[in-house]
Amino acid sequence: xRSSEATRIxxxxxxxxxxxxxGIRRQLLGxxxxxxxxxxxxxxxxxxxxxxxxxxxxxxxxGPMKGGLxxxxxxxxxxxxALAALMTWKTAVVNLPxxxxxxxxxxxxxxxxxxxxxxxxxRFVDAIHDLFGPDVDIPAPDMGTTAEVMAWIMNQYDxxxxxxxxxxxxxxxxxxxxxxxxxxxGRGVGALTLKLLSRLGRRxxxxxxxxxxxxxxxxxxxxxxxxxxCTIVAVSDADGGFQRPEGLDVxxxxxxxxxxxxxxxxFTGGDALTNAELLAIDCDVLIPAALGGVLTKANAAxxxxxxxxxxxxxPIEADADAIFDExxxxxxxxxxxxxxxxTASYFEWVQNRQHYQWGVARVYQELDRVLGEAFEQVWQLSxxxxxxxxxxxxxxxxxxxxxATILGGTA
Ligand code: NAD
Numbered sequence: 292x293r294s295s296e297a298t299r300i301x302x303x304x305x306x307x308x309x310x311x312x313x314g315i316r317r318q319l320l321g322x323x324x325x326x327x328x329x330x331x332x333x334x335x336x337x338x339x340x341x342x343x344x345x346x347x348x349x350x351x352x353x354g355p356m357k358g359g360l361x362x363x364x365x366x367x368x369x370x371x372x373a374l375a376a377l378m379t380w381k382t383a384v385v386n387l388p389x390x391x392x393x394x395x396x397x398x399x400x401x402x403x404x405x406x407x408x409x410x411x412x413x414r415f416v417d418a419i420h421d422l423f424g425p426d427v428d429i430p431a432p433d434m435g436t437t438a439e440v441m442a443w444i445m446n447q448y449d450x451x452x453x454x455x456x457x458x459x460x461x462x463x464x465x466x467x468x469x470x471x472x473x474x475x476x477g478r479g480v481g482a483l484t485l486k487l488l489s490r491l492g493r494r495x496x497x498x499x500x501x502x503x504x505x506x507x508x509x510x511x512x513x514x515x516x517x518x519x520x521c522t523i524v525a526v527s528d529a530d531g532g533f534q535r536p537e538g539l540d541v542x543x544x545x546x547x548x549x550x551x552x553x554x555x556x557x558f559t560g561g562d563a564l565t566n567a568e569l570l571a572i573d574c575d576v577l578i579p580a581a582l583g584g585v586l587t588k589a590n591a592a593x594x595x596x597x598x599x600x601x602x603x604x605x606p607i608e609a610d611a612d613a614i615f616d617e618x619x620x621x622x623x624x625x626x627x628x629x630x631x632x633x634t635a636s637y638f639e640w641v642q643n644r645q646h647y648q649w650g651v652a653r654v655y656q657e658l659d660r661v662l663g664e665a666f667e668q669v670w671q672l673s674x675x676x677x678x679x680x681x682x683x684x685x686x687x688x689x690x691x692x693x694x695a696t697i698l699g700g701t702a
Contacts, residue, residue: 295373297609302376305685308676315693319379322372323356323390324348328418330396332410334403344415346394347375348428352695355426356392357382357460357633359433360440362408366395370583374604378633380688381626385665387637390692392428400435409443416447424448425457425644431636432461434506434582438473442466457643460636469642471654472635477511477580478655479631479662480602484512484576485519486666487598487623496520499574501534501596503527503566504581505548505555508602508629512580517541521576525561527569528554529581533561534572570594579606586611594620601625616679624681626688627669634661 299320306316330342345368348356358378361371371393379391396415400408423430432441441462448458462468471478488495498521502509505528513523522538528548532555533539539561547558570577570586571593579585580602586594591611599615600623601607607615607622615622635658642648649657665687673683 295369295376297605297612298373298376300609301681301685302380302689304682305689308678308682308686309690309693311689311693315696318696319350319689319692320376322347322349322375323351324422325368325372326419326422327368328415330411330414330418332407332414334407342396342398342411344394344396344418345371346392346419346422346428346430347371348392348422349375349390350379350692351390351427352692352699353383353390354388355390356428357387357389357636358392358394358428358431359632360430360436360444361393361395361433362398362400362435362440363395364397364399365582366397371395374583377604377626379692380685381630382633383688383691384626384669384684385630385634385661386691387634387661389429389633389637392430393433394430395433408440412440412443413447416444420448420451423458424452425455425640429457429636429640430459431632432507438463438466438468441468457640460639460643461632462639467643469635469639469648469654470651471658472632472639473507474511474514475635475654475658476508476602476629476632477513478515479634479658480508480512480578480580480600480628481515481519482631482659483623483628483662483666484516484578484600486663487600487621488576490670491598491621493575497522498576499524499536500576500578501525501569501572501574502578502580502602503532503569503585503606504579504603505532505544506553506581508632509578509580510545510548512578512602513541514545524574525564525569525572526555527564527566527581530554530556531563531565532569533558534564534569535561536573572596576600579603582606584608586615588614591615597621598623600628602629604629612681622679622681624684627665627680627684630665631658631662634658
């Protein structure tokens, strides 16, 4: 199933519950603008390479569009389109004054030198600088992009438009970024996992958690839940992972990854396992925090965890989601649980515009408040309407965007 079909299914379900008209549905489903550009770049060898970059600006009914920029070989227009729509619903679920967008370049960042990545990033900005900006569309990091990439984006944008730190978020702290942004998504995933466990009447200490993906989101989620006395029984990255039923030494995993270019390969504190084995491991909470589409019709029946927390964007295909629903597996949806990153990005954008910087304690406090309120609203809606958390989250997000669209008028 294509990524955009899954988000369409969830949208339709919420739109039915909200009784939205066909006209509004059409307006909300389509993208405001889709851009595809060629990025010719000289490699360090002197050879020319050409990459393809995308930016899909889905909806701006509630404010400037906001969404990450992904560097990954599998990036294509359909995926970017689906992720852009997800951002519209996500910013609305957590009630930020934003719309949704997403971008990406089809490339493998591990195969390019730092200088090559910088050239690709700057050429991409050259191609689209008139189409984004602080009041229009504000990119941020996603898979394969870092704070440094965001710094290059701002620096290149400034060459055309003057000093504009709010044109992109997720920047380095020493280059107009804010403390707390880097760990915000993982912190949010962790904090909402704890809220869900409490709501389900489960004891938090000793909860067995397996995490797929040990990048930005996976590492910070692991650390947060480890600090909350959960037992991290397995972690993995693109090369596979490691398990230890009594609990991995998370700090040792983090140290190993830090010392080995972000990779877990060679870790000696657990038994090796494949990514397929990790998804099927005996645990209480399964957290896919890497790619989309990893839980499918083919492997949904093998999942033993009674709770799945979508730290990644769209890790569960719609067929698998239906199977989980039938099996009584509780799914905490991406548009709610991984909204910590965009929420902290919003704080960064606000501070850039005010030329004023908060301390990390205030960032955490505001982050916990925004996410906590959204979680409670989704939980209440799910309980009162007797629908899964995903449908409730879509109802909340799609409903807010629909109301803003109607209030804005069409004349
Ligand atoms: P990242 O690039 O920092 O890390 C990705 C991790 O996934 C790495 O450990 C990588 O080795 C691993 N991985 C890649 N391919 C894999 C595979 N086939 N099997 C298993 N692991 C694989 O990315 P990130 O920023 O941590 O993002 C992870 C997910 O979270 C993405 O779906 C992203 O869209 C989503 N997300 C990220 C943020 C954010 O603030 N970074 C916010 C919201 C959602």
